[in-house]
Amino acid sequence: MKKGSILGQYQPTNSLVHQLDSRLKITLIFYIVIILFFVRDFNGYLILLLFAFILVLLSRVSLISSFSAFRPILFLLLFTIFFQMFFTPGEVVFKLYFIKISKEGLTLSLYIALRLILLSTFTFILTSTTSTVEIAEGFQMLISPLKFLKFPSDDIALMISISLQFVPILFEEADRIMKAQVSRGAEFNKGNPIRRARSFLPLLLPLLLSSFDRADQLANAMEARGFVVGAKRTSYKERRFRKLDYYFTFIFISVSIVALSVGRFI
Amino acid sequence: MLELQNVSLTYDPSTKFKKEALVDINLKIQKGEAISIVGHVGSGKSSLVQLFNGLIKPDSGFVFLNGKDINKREFNSKEIVKTVGVVFQYPEEQFFAETVLEEVSFGPRNLGFSEGEARRDAYESLEIMGFNADEVISRSPFEFSGGEKRRIAIASIISMKPEILVLDEPTAGMDFQGTKNILSHINNELQIGTTVVIVTHNMDEALLISNRIVALTDGKIVFDGTPEEFFKKKEIILSAGLDVPFAVSFREKALRCFDDFPFCRNSEEILNFVLEKKVEKR
Numbered sequence: 288m289k290k291g292s293i294l295g296q297y298q299p300t301n302s303l304v305h306q307l308d309s310r311l312k313i314t315l316i317f318y319i320v321i322i323l324f325f326v327r328d329f330n331g332y333l334i335l336l337l338f339a340f341i342l343v344l345l346s347r348v349s350l351i352s353s354f355s356a357f358r359p360i361l362f363l364l365l366f367t368i369f370f371q372m373f374f375t376p377g378e379v380v381f382k383l384y385f386i387k388i389s390k391e392g393l394t395l396s397l398y399i400a401l402r403l404i405l406l407s408t409f410t411f412i413l414t415s416t417t418s419t420v421e422i423a424e425g426f427q428m429l430i431s432p433l434k435f436l437k438f439p440s441d442d443i444a445l446m447i448s449i450s451l452q453f454v455p456i457l458f459e460e461a462d463r464i465m466k467a468q469v470s471r472g473a474e475f476n477k478g479n480p481i482r483r484a485r486s487f488l489p490l491l492l493p494l495l496l497s498s499f500d501r502a503d504q505l506a507n508a509m510e511a512r513g514f515v516v517g518a519k520r521t522s523y524k525e526r527r528f529r530k531l532d533y534y535f536t537f538i539f540i541s542v543s544i545v546a547l548s549v550g551r552f553i
Numbered sequence: 554m555l556e557l558q559n560v561s562l563t564y565d566p567s568t569k570f571k572k573e574a575l576v577d578i579n580l581k582i583q584k585g586e587a588i589s590i591v592g593h594v595g596s597g598k599s600s601l602v603q604l605f606n607g608l609i610k611p612d613s614g615f616v617f618l619n620g621k622d623i624n625k626r627e628f629n630s631k632e633i634v635k636t637v638g639v640v641f642q643y644p645e646e647q648f649f650a651e652t653v654l655e656e657v658s659f660g661p662r663n664l665g666f667s668e669g670e671a672r673r674d675a676y677e678s679l680e681i682m683g684f685n686a687d688e689v690i691s692r693s694p695f696e697f698s699g700g701e702k703r704r705i706a707i708a709s710i711i712s713m714k715p716e717i718l719v720l721d722e723p724t725a726g727m728d729f730q731g732t733k734n735i736l737s738h739i740n741n742e743l744q745i746g747t748t749v750v751i752v753t754h755n756m757d758e759a760l761l762i763s764n765r766i767v768a769l770t771d772g773k774i775v776f777d778g779t780p781e782e783f784f785k786k787k788e789i790i791l792s793a794g795l796d797v798p799f800a801v802s803f804r805e806k807a808l809r810c811f812d813d814f815p816f817c818r819n820s821e822e823i824l825n826f827v828l829e830k831k832v833e834k835r
Contacts, residue, residue, distance in 0.1 A: 466608045467647045470639040471709060472631060472663030489659070492649035 296352075296455070297418045304346035304416045308532045309425030315539055316413050322543045323402045328550025332401040338542045339408040348415045353408070360407050364400055371396035423448030428526065442516060449505070457498065464493050554748065555582040555605060555637065555717060560614035562600055562772075574600040575772045578614070582717065587743050588750045589759035589780075592769035593794030598752045599642070601769065602719045605750070606637040635664055638715030642722045644706030645699070653679070653705055654690040660713040671712075678711035681745075682738045700731030704738060717748040724758060736762060756798040760784070760818050768793050781816050 299305070304312075319335075326332055343353045357364070377391030417425070427444030434440050465475070468489045475486050562575040574597045582588060592598050603609045604616055607623045607630065616623050623633050638660075641647070650656040654675055661671035679686040682704040689697075694705050707723065723739065724732040739762060743749050753759055759766055759780065766783040768776040770793045776783055784790070784801045800817045807814045807823075811830065817823045 463641065464647055466603065467639075467641045467644065469608060470606060470634060470641070471647075471660040472634045472713065473659075474663070489647070489649045493647050496648075497646055 296415065298348045298352070298415045299418075300347040300416075302345060302347040302416065303531065304342060304412065306531060307416075307535055308526055308528055309417050309421040310428050310526070311528070311532050311536060312413050312417055313422065313425045313429060315536070316409055318539075319409050319543065320406060322547065323405055326546050326549075329397070329401075331546040331549040332398065332405070334542065334546045334549065335405055336401065336408075338546075339405060339412070342412050343408070346412060346416045348412075352415070353411055357404065357407060360403055364403050367399050367403070368396040371399055419451040419454070420448065423451055424526070439517065441520060453498075453501070456501075457494070460497055461490065461494055464497075465490055554584050554619060556580070556615075556617040557601075557604065558615045558617065560604060560611040560616065562597075562604070562609065562611050566612070573772050575604075575611070578772075578774060580767065580774065580777070582748060582750065584716070584748055585746055586748050586750075586765055587763045588748075588765045588767060589763035590750060590752045590767045590769065591754060591756070591759050591793065591795060593754065596769040596793065597772040598769055599721055600772075602639060602721055602750065602752055605717070605719055606633045606639050608639070631664055634660075635713055636715060637717045637719060638710040638713055640707050640710045640718070640720045640723060642725055644709075645694075645702035647706065648694045648702070651693060652691050653694050656694045656705065657690075657709045657712050660709055664713060674712040674714060675708070678708040679705070681711055681741050682708040683734065684708070700727055700734060703727065703731070703735060707735070707738070711742065715747070717750060718742055719750045719752070721752045722754075723751060724753075724755065732758070754795060756790075756796050757800070757819075760798045760800060768795075780818075 323335075326335065343350070372388055372392045373386065375389055375392030375395050377389035379387050380390050380393065381388040414422075423444060426447055427441065430438070430440040430444060432440075469475075473486065473489055475490065476483065478486070557578050557580040560575055560578040561573070564570070564572045564574050578601065580601075590598050590601060600609065604611060607616070607628075610624050618628075618633060618636060621628055648656055650659060654672065657675040657678060658671040661674045662668075666674065675690070676686040679689060684701075684704070689705075694702065697705060703723070707720070711718065718739075720739065724735050727735065736758065739749060739751070743762075749762070751758070751762055763780060766776065766778065766780050767774060768783065768789055770789075775793065776786060776789050784797060787797075790797060800819055800823060803820075803823055804814050804817060811826075815822075815826060817826065
């Protein structure tokens with residue numbers, strides 16, 4: 288068992304957001320990604336930020352973990368802000384020798400930062416309120432119409448499902464191997480970059496081997512239970528949209544329309 | 554030598570997955586002891602041994618090695634690794650080297666031993682684990698059988714010459730012969746004065762190898778004493794989800810016929826006693 292949880296890990300609190308259909312949550316994430324590029328006003332972003340915060344509260348997931356959702360994008364965030372702020376031409380508001388900050392640069396960097404924050408918050412809401420199995424199921428159902436175009440949607444969905452379920456297992460495996468090698472005096476964070484890269488060999492090789500081994504065992508176990516690639520399979524779960532899903536879709540789209548309209552019509 | 558004082562450990566604190574793995578553990582391990590840490594799955598055994606060499610830090614309490622707190626910054630991590638060798642479950646899954654020599658000498662080389670010293674220690678540890686070192690050193694560790702791989706993996710820890718050898722379920726997944734082999738080679742380590750700590754839920758194994766048993770239930774020590782005392786406490790054995798070893802249950806039945814039936818550790822000792830009795834009777 289790991290000490291501490293993995294970022295964006297599913298937190299089963301059975302809140303209203305948890306009860307939403309996974310297909311809906313995946314679709315709305317894609318929808319919001321597109322919407323974010325069309326919001327033109329700072330107030331529009333604030334509305335979406337407030338909405339995301341309300342969703343985090345409604346989902347009853349740990350607030351600390353939601354703030355830590357920004358940790359992986361922190362570098363990207365700072366890097367993007369830096370470049371937009373100093374290299375966007377426009378009306379200069381600050382100048383020190385050759386360093387110039389333009390009004391347009393400030394606005395653009397703020398918008399990009401808000402977009403990234405919103406994107407990671409909504410993704411965090413999806414992953415912390417939807418189990419990997421539900422995400423895979425939702426994805427499978429979403430791409431199932433492609434079967435008519437001879438697209439192997441079931442197999443692709445199964446691959447995604449298995450991969451997603453293997454992620455936490457691989458994390459635990461890596462943790463276990465790392466501890467075992469540390470017990471043999473291995474050091475992973477010392478020396479120059481080449482030495483550091485080489486020191487990861489005792490971790491990566493066993494991890495790779497055990498992953499192949501697991502994949503092989505899983506393939507055998509699936510075949511032993513009658514799995515055939517491309518064969519037609521039924522599903523024991525049938526999902527239907529409920530009233531809650533319709534209400535949520537209405538609210539989500541309404542909020543996004545308001546956010547889009549601010550600065551254009553309002 | 555190694556002492557745990559009021560150690561507590563919680564996984565995923567302040568989340569809904571919170572689990573108290575260890576609660577207020579006090580334990581002293583002395584030189585030359587052979588200790589079995591027993592308990593059901595999830596009782597905290599593996600967490601406990603990871604505290605022994607500082608792989609995980611306790612939330613509260615202290616771990617002292619020869620009187621020094623191992624979780625203090627000034628404590629040299631290499632010294633812990635050198636003194637407390639931990640063999641994890643399925644250790645053969647950590648293999649990465651091309652040859653047995655490279656695999657077994659990985660630890661000594663990490664500790665800064667010279668090439669010659671590392672080679673000598675690898676040879677010695679392979680011999681302790683029952684190999685003809687000359688025959689195996691240049692072979693790939695991946696080409697051996699399951700039992701042999703396990704012994705190579707144990708040798709790769711022994712090669713660091715730890716004062717305390719900790720083995721987490723060393724015979725998990727092994728057949729009868731493999732188990733017997735491993736236990737007999739661990740016994741070799743005991744003979745040369747190494748302190749041995751075995752984590753197990755196999756009571757026959759615990760009885761055979763140890764002179765002290767520490768039982769854990771839900772992260773708490775519920776028993777710490779000799780095997781003889783432990784196997785008298787049926788309620789603890791049952792509550793810890795453990796089994797009574799064959800030698801102990803046989804003795805309980807045999808006491809009806811022989812009042813002086815001694816406490817035996819294995820079937821060999823039982824057989825010797827029965828044969829002695831037969832000779833006496835004649």
